[in-house]
Amino acid sequence: xxxxxxxxxxxxxxxxxxxxxxxxxxxxxxxxxxxxxxxxxxxxxxxxxxxxxxxxxxxxxxxxxxxxxxxxxxxxxxxxxxxxxxxxxxxxxxxxxxxxxxxxxxxxxxx
Amino acid sequence: xxxxxxxxxxxxxxxxxxxxxxxxxxxxxxxxxxxxxxxxxxxxxxxxxxxxxxxxxxxxxxxxxxxxxxxxxxxxxxxxxxxxxxxxxxxxxxxxxxxxxxxxxxxxxxxxxxxxxxxxxxxxxxxxxxxxxxxxxx
Numbered sequence: 001x002x003x004x005x006x007x008x009x010x011x012x013x014x015x016x017x018x019x020x021x022x023x024x025x026x027x028x029x030x031x032x033x034x035x036x037x038x039x040x041x042x043x044x045x046x047x048x049x050x051x052x053x054x055x056x057x058x059x060x061x062x063x064x065x066x067x068x069x070x071x072x073x074x075x076x077x078x079x080x081x082x083x084x085x086x087x088x089x090x091x092x093x094x095x096x097x098x099x100x101x102x103x104x105x106x107x108x109x110x111x
Numbered sequence: 112x113x114x115x116x117x118x119x120x121x122x123x124x125x126x127x128x129x130x131x132x133x134x135x136x137x138x139x140x141x142x143x144x145x146x147x148x149x150x151x152x153x154x155x156x157x158x159x160x161x162x163x164x165x166x167x168x169x170x171x172x173x174x175x176x177x178x179x180x181x182x183x184x185x186x187x188x189x190x191x192x193x194x195x196x197x198x199x200x201x202x203x204x205x206x207x208x209x210x211x212x213x214x215x216x217x218x219x220x221x222x223x224x225x226x227x228x229x230x231x232x233x234x235x236x237x238x239x240x241x242x243x244x245x246x247x248x249x
């Protein structure tokens with residue numbers, strides 16, 4: 001069991017962009033992730049006012065990363081799948097206080 | 112006046128005691144192969160967990176790797192469980208052991224601390240604290 005060595009990065013992207021998320025995260029040092037299908041909700045009035053349509057089908061990508069890599073991965077996600085890209089991704093991190101099941105660096109990398 | 116102040120002090124002491132007694136809650140997130148989800152839910156439930164949510168998910172193994180193994184995608188389940196803080200070490204130790212020993216039962220688990228919950232009944236349910244249920248309701 002490890003304490004506070006890891007953080008959970010959550011990235012909400014338009015459906016179909018989870019591969020792009022993982023490509024960007026892996027390039028920045030992440031090892032694996034899990035994808036959940038989700039349904040987004042947006043302020044309808046704001047959508048009309050700003051003439052922007054928010055695609056409701058979303059994917060939620062959960063990635064556990066060592067705390068030291070958090071900044072680099074979040075930066076990569078912002079650059080590759082951020083709000084100004086077709087993926088329209090929102091990424092944030094949360095503290096995680098106990099982690100089990102993460103293999104060490106030299107073992108197979110998939111979760 | 113003095114009596115009132117004494118009463119206030121003893122009430123505040125009581126409140127402090129109550130606060131110390133209530134344990135914090137954590138959100139336990141477990142990611143496992145989908146066909147093992149029921150097994151892990153049963154295991155986690157044995158650690159005084161009363162509420163769990165399981166949802167379908169997929170792993171992100173590279174296509175190259177999956178192709179080599181003849182698979183199309185990795186079907187996973189994500190189990191969210193609300194667990195009392197003092198049960199976390201035992202639950203995680205049990206999960207870690209099963210991850211390492213069960214064939215195809217590998218996975219990861221982590222906890223996220225919860226900062227607040229509203230309602231005594233809800234707290235009692237989530238923490239499996241039977242003291243929060245009134246005698247006549249049992």
